[in-house]
Amino acid sequence: MREKGLSEKASLHDNLITHGDNLAALKSLLPTYRGNVKCIYIDPPYNTGKEGWAYNDNVNSPLMRAWLGRVVDRDDLTRHEKWCCMMLPRLKLLRELLREDGVIFVSIDDNEVHHLHCLMDDVFGERNRVGQIIWHGSTDNNPTNIATEHEYIVCYAAKKEELEEVWKSAGFGPKAALQRIGTELLEAHPEPAKRQREYSRWLRKHRAEIKPLDGYKFIDDAGIFAGSRSVHNPGREGYRYDVPHPVTGKPCREPLMGYRFPPPRWSDCWRKIASYSERTSRKSSNSRLTSTTIRRSSAASSKGSTRVAGPTRSGTSSQRIPASSRIPNRLR
Known part of the structure; x- marks a missing residue:
């Protein structure tokens, strides 16, 4: 359809709209x-x-x-x-x-x-x-x-x-935008509190543009991360396995319907915990390590720890986790 084209001279080697x-x-x-x-x-x-x-x-x-x-x-x-x-x-x-x-x-x-x-x-x-x-x-x-x-x-x-063995997207706009602003803020604002304020301001302005990653609300020395994510399986039977407590080593209580994710490699988890603890000492109350409900009591807050409520398989009614052991959900 030459009359709908943008080129001065129609060519079969150009973009074509064929009507008929x-x-x-x-x-x-x-x-x-x-x-x-x-x-x-x-x-x-x-x-x-x-x-x-x-x-x-x-x-x-x-x-x-x-x-x-x-x-x-x-x-x-x-x-x-x-x-x-x-x-x-x-x-x-x-x-x-x-x-x-x-x-x-x-x-x-x-x-x-x-x-x-x-x-x-x-x-x-x-x-x-x-x-x-x-x-x-x-x-x-x-x-x-x-x-x-x-x-x-x-x-x-x-x-x-x-064909290529694996098909994957060449790029994802919202993820690239978050990675870019994260890098810029890390370079421009070494002070954590000011960096978080600037990122929160940017997020409010661009929230609609970065969905579905608008839940990544926090930034620290390691980059942008999200708050806690539920690990229980909603509505039907999920994965069943033991989650060892990082302090006692005893299994934590499973969710009622099991876990929504397959078993992780715990050696990798503990290595990430140690790495994260070394990178930052800033305490965060935005992530959960286990499937049980985590709440911060006023007494625990002053001591820099988090209390995990609910009984475990070992019969202990509650356990304490150092705040530095909690892993945020990183933007990968």
């Missing part, structure tokens, strides 16, 4: 882009019977020519066949556009997901199936047997062995 029949458009791209496309996303008709799409490909078969121009609805007994016949040539052309490490993502729902898998296996090969993403759509509050509130994104590769 998608089969013809894909064929027009082959001479320039065959084997050069890294990623493709398509959103074909879901064939719900309510979309008003019609099969209009140029075919010679008398049976298929009888389909031309006829809207496909739920009463059409051949609607699945029409959908497969519409999809197959397009998928074959898309396969030719992909380079060896290229991938294709296809949105679909329950109406045709089973047929789509068969087509994709035929065109791309079952060995090149990368996976299927399930994403939650709108909530369905209508009375029914089982409400369907999700759709799928099916992913295949041109050659799966050419």
